[in-house]
Amino acid sequence: MHTLAALALLLPALAADSAPAREARAPASVAICSLAAGDCRSAAAAELDPTRWPAGPRQVAYVDPVTGAFVEPTREQLAATRAPLVLREQARLRAAVETIRFADGTVVAVPAGGFLVELWAEAPAGVAGEAQAEVRP
Amino acid sequence: MSRRLALATAAAGMALALAAAASARAAQVQIVNANNPGEGFSDPTPVAPVAGNPGTTRGEQRLNAFAAAAAYWANRVESAVPIQVLASMRPLTCSPTSGILGSAGPVSVARDFGGAPRPNTWYVAALANAMTGTDLHGGADLVAHFNSRLDSDPGCLGGRGWWYGVGAAPPGNAVSFYATVLHEIGHGLGFLTLVSSETGERFEGFDDAYMAFLEDHSTGKGWTAMTDAERAASAQDTGDLHWTGPAVVAAGGALQAGRHPGGHVQMYAPAPVRGGSSVSHWDTALVPDELMEPRATPNPVDVVTTALLADLGWNAQAAGDCLRDADTACLVGGRFAVEVEWRTAAEGGVGRLMSFGSQRAESQDSSFWWFFGPTNYELGVKVLDGCAVNGHFWVFASGLTNQGWTVTVRDGRSGLLKTYDNPLGTLSPAFADTRAFRCN
Numbered sequence: 001m002h003t004l005a006a007l008a009l010l011l012p013a014l015a016a017d018s019a020p021a022r023e024a025r026a027p028a029s030v031a032i033c034s035l036a037a038g039d040c041r042s043a044a045a046a047e048l049d050p051t052r053w054p055a056g057p058r059q060v061a062y063v064d065p066v067t068g069a070f071v072e073p074t075r076e077q078l079a080a081t082r083a084p085l086v087l088r089e090q091a092r093l094r095a096a097v098e099t100i101r102f103a104d105g106t107v108v109a110v111p112a113g114g115f116l117v118e119l120w121a122e123a124p125a126g127v128a129g130e131a132q133a134e135v136r137p
Numbered sequence: 138m139s140r141r142l143a144l145a146t147a148a149a150g151m152a153l154a155l156a157a158a159a160s161a162r163a164a165q166v167q168i169v170n171a172n173n174p175g176e177g178f179s180d181p182t183p184v185a186p187v188a189g190n191p192g193t194t195r196g197e198q199r200l201n202a203f204a205a206a207a208a209y210w211a212n213r214v215e216s217a218v219p220i221q222v223l224a225s226m227r228p229l230t231c232s233p234t235s236g237i238l239g240s241a242g243p244v245s246v247a248r249d250f251g252g253a254p255r256p257n258t259w260y261v262a263a264l265a266n267a268m269t270g271t272d273l274h275g276g277a278d279l280v281a282h283f284n285s286r287l288d289s290d291p292g293c294l295g296g297r298g299w300w301y302g303v304g305a306a307p308p309g310n311a312v313s314f315y316a317t318v319l320h321e322i323g324h325g326l327g328f329l330t331l332v333s334s335e336t337g338e339r340f341e342g343f344d345d346a347y348m349a350f351l352e353d354h355s356t357g358k359g360w361t362a363m364t365d366a367e368r369a370a371s372a373q374d375t376g377d378l379h380w381t382g383p384a385v386v387a388a389g390g391a392l393q394a395g396r397h398p399g400g401h402v403q404m405y406a407p408a409p410v411r412g413g414s415s416v417s418h419w420d421t422a423l424v425p426d427e428l429m430e431p432r433a434t435p436n437p438v439d440v441v442t443t444a445l446l447a448d449l450g451w452n453a454q455a456a457g458d459c460l461r462d463a464d465t466a467c468l469v470g471g472r473f474a475v476e477v478e479w480r481t482a483a484e485g486g487v488g489r490l491m492s493f494g495s496q497r498a499e500s501q502d503s504s505f506w507w508f509f510g511p512t513n514y515e516l517g518v519k520v521l522d523g524c525a526v527n528g529h530f531w532v533f534a535s536g537l538t539n540q541g542w543t544v545t546v547r548d549g550r551s552g553l554l555k556t557y558d559n560p561l562g563t564l565s566p567a568f569a570d571t572r573a574f575r576c577n
Contacts, residue, residue, distance in 0.1 A: 028163035028211040030204045031219070034170045036179065042165070046462065048208035050189055050304030050315070051547075085294070085312065087432050089413035091333075092240065097341065100274070106250040108273055109259070109341055114280045115242040115331065117324060117413040119317065122235045123294045 085121045092116040164216040164267070166207035166322075169223045169277065170200070177226035177285055178203070189303035195288065198301035199226060199314065205303045206318035210326060213443045215452040216267035222322065223277035229284040231293035238312065241281035241321035245274050246331065248343060254450050259345040261327045264450055279325030287312065316433065323429050323442065327449045329417040332360070334410045337368030346449045350382040351404065351416070354397070372415050373408035376422070380404055382448025385441045390577055391551040392440055395423030402441055405431050425551070440551065464489050466504035468520040469530065472549050473574075475518050479508040480541040480561060488516065488542070508540065516565070518544050524576035532557070532573040536565030548574045 028045035092113065100108040170178045180196040189205070192198035203224060210220075223244075229237040247265035248258055250273060260268070263278040286293040300311035307313040330347040331340035339345070348360040353371040359381070360368055371378055379401035386400035395403045403420035405411075411431070418431040419441070426434035428442045447453040461467045464487045466475040477488025488506040491498035491514060498505035503519040516536040523531045534544050534557060541561030547554045555573055559565045 028208070029165045030207045030211055031165060031167040032170060032200055032204060033167055034179070036170070036172070036174050040167070043204070043208075045163075045166075045208035045211035048205045049212050050205050051209060085297070085433060087238075088411060089417075089431060091413035099341075104251060106247060106273060108245055108247045108262075110245040110274065114244040115246070115261075115329070116240045116280065117242050117321075117329070117417075118240040119238045119321065120235065121238050121294055121312065123233075123297065 085123050088120050088122070090118045090120060092118055164211045164214050165219040166211045167219045167221045168200070168203055168207055169221060171223055171225040172196075172227075178224065180226075180285075184301075187300070187302040188305040190301050192301070195301075199299075202301045202303050202315040203318050206315050206322055209319055210322050213453055214267070214326065214446060216263065217270045218266040218272050220263045220266075220279070220326075221277045222279045222281055222325070224281045224283075226283045226285040228286045228289075229282065231284060231286045231290060233292050233295050236286070236294050237284050238287070238317055239281060239283035239321060241279065241325060242329070243325050243327070244277050244280050246340070246345070247273050255344070255346065255349060257343050258349065259331055259340060259343055260450065261325065261329075261346075263325065264327050264346070267452070268450060279322065281318065281321055281325070283314070283317070313433070316437075320429065324417065326446055326451070328429050328442070328445060329413075330360075332368055332416070334372040334412065334415040334417075335369065337363070337365035337370075337372070339365075347417075350380050350385075350445075350448050352379050352381045352401065353377050354379055354401070369410075372406055372410050375406050375408055376403060376420070378404045378406040378416065378420075380441075380445060380448075382445060384444040384447035384453075388444035388550075389441050393424040395420050395427075438551065438553075461499075466490055466499045466518070468499075468502050468504065469522060470501070473520045473530070474545075474547040474549065475504055475520070476545045476547075477506050477516060477518070478543045478545075479515070479538075482561065485541075508538070508542075515540070516542060516544070518546075520546060520573075522576075523571060527571065528576050529572045530574040530576065531569065531571045533567070533569045534565075535567035539564045546573065551575070 029042050030045050030048055031040045031042035033040040096112045098110040100110070172178045175181060178196050178200050180194065180199070182195040183193060184195050184198060186193065187198070190198050190201045192201045207222065231237065243261040243263065245262045246259040247262060248260065249256060250265055250269050252268055253260065262274055266272050266278065287297065287299045297312055299314040300307040301314050303315045327347065330351070331345040332338065332348055344361050351360040352358065353374055355374055355377040356367070358367065360371065363371065379397060381401050385402050389396050389400060389402050392402065403422055404416055405418040405420050406415060414431040419427045419429050421430055421432060423430065425440070426437045428437040428439045430437065443453050464476060467473070468475055479486055479488055486508065488508055489511065491505040491507050491511065502521055503517065505514060506516040506518065507513050508515045515538045516534065518532070518534045521531040521533065523529050532546050532555065536542065536559065539562055542559045542565070544557045545554060551574070553574060557568065557570070
């Protein structure tokens with residue numbers, strides 16, 4: 001089944017949980033729903049949003065990706081792992097556009113695949129297999 | 138209870154009760170996991186927890202980081218209609234030196250709905266739904282796919298994997314999944330133009346809400362008044378393409394670069410044009426680095442990004458505005474958020490605002506905190522406006538405790554954050570930081 005079609009089937013089942021009246025403003029929340037399982041669970045957005053967390057000291061450790069052991073990276077390895085990625089975005093060409101006109105004058109346009117923008121990363125070669133950094137709180 | 142709630146353990150009813158102190162703006166973002174069991178967001182591969190992400194499987198960590206990004210936006214825009222994001226992780230194109238991190242965007246757009254601010258103008262689905270209070274099209278509002286090969290293919294981008302930490306800058310050159318999702322959802326909420334930056338052609342021959350606030354300073358023309366050729370030229374007019382919306386103009390005072398003296402803020406307009414990057418991002422000249430710039434930066438701020446969404450028509454809370462609750466004080470008109478953590482040799486927790494009678498112990502500039510019991514004062518924190526004296530806001534604190542504590546003060550205007558610590562076992566001294574935050 002196409003994922004968008006599957007979603008349309010699932011959403012009515014979510015409606016009771018997710019359509020609060022405008023007057024009774026619900027707190028911000030995030031729901032995670034599974035198409036495969038057909039269920040949802042939710043949490044308060046205030047608890048999940050990291051900009052609402054107090055800052056604390058953090059320690060950087062380096063893990064050998066092969067052995068899983070903590071390692072002390074060499075200067076060269078550190079330099080390699082800090083080589084920046086270059087990002088660029090590219091709009092995917094839109095092919096067919098489905099247009100829906102409602103009686104009240106509303107027009108909805110649905111391009112095939114949506115207005116997708118691809119996010120590309122370009123990296124200098126040569127860091128495979130070297131120490132990967134990990135931050136632990 | 139840990140503030141860093143593990144979403145995996147949150148039951149639906151409990152979670153809503155936790156948020157009894159509702160924010161002034163609120164939406165529900167629904168992440169619809171389109172992956173099958175055993176893959177993508179349901180990947181059962183065991184992993185060690187990373188910063189701010191307690192997930193113990195790769196799928197859990199991916200969902201936790203995605204949920205954190207969704208929460209950021211849920212806290213800042215208002216909609217009575219849930220914002221639905223169809224999300225998956227799947228193998229996408231990748232080589233040792235180049236690869237797709239993900240692809241995302243709005244699923245549909247609408248125009249000429251009841252109450253639309255501008256006629257004959259496209260609005261992204263989530264925004265149109267928020268404005269009308271109804272789900273105009275049904276189904277997902279945003280779609281987002283991310284590349285699972287970063288984790289599974291050692292040849293993909295030189296072996297860099299996704300980093301699923303949250304609330305901390307990624308180490309080295311790791312690719313932050315949280316930051317990537319945050320950025321892409323921003324586009325899905327309307328931070329993009331539907332105009333072709335190569336040809337200047339409008340989508341289906343109509344304006345979009347985004348272009349209504351674009352102006353080229355070298356010609357003085359707005360994008361809605363331009364021909365296609367003029368828009369295509371403007372998209373490459375580096376340094377002269379600006380955002381003119383009133384919310385951005387009002388919020389942009391904390392920018393140190395990339396802002397015209399009149400308040401307009403520069404948009405990304407490189408020459409030659411860069412496909413999906415041009416126009417639909419802030420200029421890289423902005424200082425500090427802003428969330429929706431076309432590159433990864435370690436600590437981006439949201440001085441004007443949420444304000445841009447407000448210009449588009451979102452009932453949006455400026456990103457820095459404080460969300461007042463039982464353990465957050467909002468001082469100086471809500472510009473500064475104050476939070477407290479405490480620790481003993483055996484335990485730790487979050488400081489709570491005291492109440493005197495039924496009155497919250499918080500004024501325009503001062504707050505009183507308890508750790509162990511609501512009647513047991515431990516700490517006072519205040520932020521004073523010293524702008525007329527030395528151009529700074531001042532932070533003062535003093536305690537009646539020898540327990541360890543950390544006070545965090547966040548400036549919503551600049552996004553800057555300062556912490557003050559008292560070591561465990563030391564009777565709290567009073568302190569004054571009279572250069573804590575710059576006024577402008």
